[in-house]
Each structure stands twice: as C-alpha cells, then as structure tokens.
Amino acid sequence: MKVVVVGTGYVGLVSGVGLAEIGHEVVCVDVDQAKVESIRRGEPPIHEEGLPALLKKQVDAGRLTASTDLGAALAGADVSLIAVGTPFDGSVIDLQYVKQAATDIGRHLPKGRYHVVCVKSTVVPGTTSDVVGPLVEAASGLVAGRDFGLCMNPEFLAEGTAVKDFMNPDRIVIGTREARTESVMRELYAPFARTEVVVTTPSTAEMGKYTANALLATLISFSNEIADLCSRCGDVDVVDVLRTVYLDRRISPVTPQGRVSPGVLAFLHPGTGFGGSCFPKDLKALAAFGSAKGAMPGILDAVIARNRLQPGVLVDLAKQRLGSLAGRRIAVLGLAFKPGTDDIRESPAVPVIRMLLDEQATVVAHDPIAIEPTSRVLSSPRLSFTGSLEDALQGADAALLVTSWPQYKELPQLLRGKDIPLVDGRRFISPADLPAYEGIGRARS
Numbered sequence: 001m002k003v004v005v006v007g008t009g010y011v012g013l014v015s016g017v018g019l020a021e022i023g024h025e026v027v028c029v030d031v032d033q034a035k036v037e038s039i040r041r042g043e044p045p046i047h048e049e050g051l052p053a054l055l056k057k058q059v060d061a062g063r064l065t066a067s068t069d070l071g072a073a074l075a076g077a078d079v080s081l082i083a084v085g086t087p088f089d090g091s092v093i094d095l096q097y098v099k100q101a102a103t104d105i106g107r108h109l110p111k112g113r114y115h116v117v118c119v120k121s122t123v124v125p126g127t128t129s130d131v132v133g134p135l136v137e138a139a140s141g142l143v144a145g146r147d148f149g150l151c152m153n154p155e156f157l158a159e160g161t162a163v164k165d166f167m168n169p170d171r172i173v174i175g176t177r178e179a180r181t182e183s184v185m186r187e188l189y190a191p192f193a194r195t196e197v198v199v200t201t202p203s204t205a206e207m208g209k210y211t212a213n214a215l216l217a218t219l220i221s222f223s224n225e226i227a228d229l230c231s232r233c234g235d236v237d238v239v240d241v242l243r244t245v246y247l248d249r250r251i252s253p254v255t256p257q258g259r260v261s262p263g264v265l266a267f268l269h270p271g272t273g274f275g276g277s278c279f280p281k282d283l284k285a286l287a288a289f290g291s292a293k294g295a296m297p298g299i300l301d302a303v304i305a306r307n308r309l310q311p312g313v314l315v316d317l318a319k320q321r322l323g324s325l326a327g328r329r330i331a332v333l334g335l336a337f338k339p340g341t342d343d344i345r346e347s348p349a350v351p352v353i354r355m356l357l358d359e360q361a362t363v364v365a366h367d368p369i370a371i372e373p374t375s376r377v378l379s380s381p382r383l384s385f386t387g388s389l390e391d392a393l394q395g396a397d398a399a400l401l402v403t404s405w406p407q408y409k410e411l412p413q414l415l416r417g418k419d420i421p422l423v424d425g426r427r428f429i430s431p432a433d434l435p436a437y438e439g440i441g442r443a444r445s
Ligand SMILES: NC(=O)C1=CN([C@@H]2O[C@H](COP(=O)(O)OP(=O)(O)OC[C@H]3O[C@@H](n4cnc5c(N)ncnc54)[C@H](O)[C@@H]3O)[C@@H](O)[C@H]2O)C=CC1
Pocket: 006, 007, 008, 009, 010, 011, 012, 029, 030, 031, 032, 035, 083, 084, 085, 086, 097, 100, 101, 104, 120, 121, 122, 123, 155, 156, 157, 158, 159, 277, 278
C-alpha cells in the first residue's frame, strides 16, 4: 500500500519507518524543511534507539521518501496518517495542526480511488468525526464514508523504545464506522497478525488512547503519594510496599509456570514524577475536556497536582540531608524526561535545577545526550553541564538522580570511598549498595 504520513516527529517518523519495514511504500511529509532533508539523508532528526539503521535501510531501499509537498505525496496513496502535534494550550487541546493537516489533505485528496484519512495524533473524543471529517469534506467536496474513509488509529509507542514498540504492538485500535475503511486498516497492519485488534468507533478509539495514558499516569501519582506516606512512617520502604501490592494476579499477569510476574511493576518506579510531551499534556487536556462536558475529573486533577509536587520532594530530601543548600555543589544526574531520549519536554530535571538555583546552590548537570536542549532553556552563572559522570561528581556535596540512565548503575562503584550522599529520585540504586543514600518513599537513613 502507499501511505502518506503527515508530521514526522516521534510518532510520524517511527510509524513511517515501521510501515516501510513491513512492506509499504511510505512518504513522510512535514512542513519543516530541515526535518525533511535530514530524513532524506537517512538521518533521523530525533534520538531513538534502532531508528538510524532502520531509516537508512528504508531510504536506501527507496521504500521511504520525505517531502514538504503533500499534494505530490498524496497522488495514488491509499492511506494518510495525521501525526502532527496536539499540545495543550493552557485551557484546552490545541487542534490547530490537526485542522491544518486535515484541510491540506482535503485539498489534495486522491480522486477516483478510496483513500482513508486516519488520525494518529492523540485527540479528544469527537475530533475525527466532528472536526477532521468535515474539514476534509469541505476542502475536497467529497463525502466521508462514501468517497473517502475516515479513521482514528491511536499510537501507543513510548519514547526511548519507540521502534521496538511500533514493531511489537500490544494492540491495534481501529476507530471507524465504515467496513471498507476497517478492511483497508486491517490490510495496513496485516503483518502484525498476532496482535489483538480492537475495532470500534472513532470517538471510542480517541477515548481509549487518553484513558490508557491517564491510567499509567494515575498509577505513577498513586505510587508517589504512597511513597510520601511511606517516607513519613519510619522503617517503611515504598519499593517493597508496591511490590507487595502489584504482585497480585488481579493486577499482574500469571506466567505459564503459575507465578505472578512483575506486570505493571516493571514500569512503575516511585520518583520525581512524570514528564515528557504526552502524560502532562494529555492529562490536562482530558481533565479540561471532562470539565467542559460537565464531568468532575477530580482524580485526573489530583494526578496532575501530585505530579507537580514531586520535584520538590527530591529537593527537600537533599535539604534534609545537607541542611542549607546555599553555596553547596549539587550534581544533578539526568536531564532527559526518561532514559533513551534527548527529549527534555516537561522533564522534572528542569524544575529540580530551578529549585536548587533558587536555594543558591551551584549545580553541575550531567546527561549523556540531553545537554544541548537543556542549555537552551536553563542558564545561570551557577549552572554548568558535563557529559562526564566523574566530572559531575568531582567535589559534589550531593548527587541527585533524576533520570534512570543505565550508566548510573555504576554510581555505587564511583561513589565508593567518597563522602557524597546520593538522593535517588527514581529508586534506581539499591540502598544497601551505598553508605549515604536517600530515596523517595523511604524513611531517611
Ligand atoms: N511522542 C510520543 O511518544 C507519542 C506521541 N503521541 C501523539 O502523537 C502526536 C504527535 O506527537 P509527536 O510525534 O511527539 O509530535 P512532534 O512535535 O515530535 O512532531 C509533530 C510534527 O508535525 C509537523 N507538522 C505540524 N503541522 C504540520 C502540517 N500541517 N503538515 C505537515 N507536518 C506538520 C511538525 O513540524 C513536527 O515535525 C501527538 O498528538 C502526541 O500526543 C502518541 C503516542 C506517542
């Protein structure tokens, strides 16, 4: 099939490369000329494990091309996937990019063939049917469901593991009211024959995507709230508390050997809170959407509120350990919102560093790949960056672990014999491996 992906960010580019890998002819379209040129060279504009090799392979094979010319790209295409950003504008979801993409597609909709317009961006219920469909109809003069197909197909990949996630989907959700569109989408994903497919309405698909993110974020804030209670109890450690809870067959899967396996535990680590381009904005957009519909999204509001507190919890732990932070040298370990990416959007490292600077501390920030984007949003005469973990620890009064980069597993070895307490914002290091350890959700040592 010929597929056009509109918007070549994390979702668009990874989906495009993945669809090319399973045999489709893909054109990645973006308004950003620099991104298009980078993709044409076979160089991903984003950091994502496995993407450079796969992109190069598909570009070299001629299965994936990139363009700013949507009209040319759409000629002869079977499906277009809208994968543009859907930010939160402070009060509601901002659909300007989705609307523009829908209108642009409508203007160039292939005539004389059944083309499916599919929304992959995360959008509030009703967007595909009530916004995208009418805009494509208005721009094309054609009728949705009769002349062209309309579909919502949410994406569940996570940054850092995006390629692996796309190539091994847990489920495929096809939100459409049309049998013909369903069969086009089934053909698109036919190589993922073993994956469960949920066929439903576009609005249900939209709501399912938000609900998946909202549940994961709720589990994180729930764990963090319990962690806060644990830290006030003395001799209680949240890690074992959560292990006790989540090793329950009603929550976690049972292996063929009959043992309950970690399940959701494999994902959950109490800590500095969730960041990234999705959980924060999706939770806010869903809560705002609910309020506008007359619902009372109290749980969603509480999830957001708890998350705002978490960077401060980490800084407070450092203060409890060191007393005043004024004039102290603090190593902040990790800037990316999670390991495996150089994305710092809504990273808790940013408020952590701001709070440390407000406390008059001197900050040396370490990250293997996210220094450049962070230095564009944070600067102070008391803030420096380094790509060397040893340099970050040199002369530090304390180290604050914010992102669980695998190389931080070496910290017990690097800190041996040094009087540098580690304040673990991800419960990433075993307390037993360090003489001076503070961790979120654990009575103070
Ligand atoms: N980042 C992630 O891990 C995931 C994101 N999502 C959702 O997918 C959507 C896209 O997210 P990201 O890929 O992170 O966004 P992004 O911001 O990385 O990329 C969006 C791209 O769309 C381009 N664009 C904007 N308007 C355009 C237009 N009219 N025509 C062509 N290109 C246009 C931008 O230049 C940009 O390259 C969002 O709704 C997000 O919530 C869903 C699952 C995972």
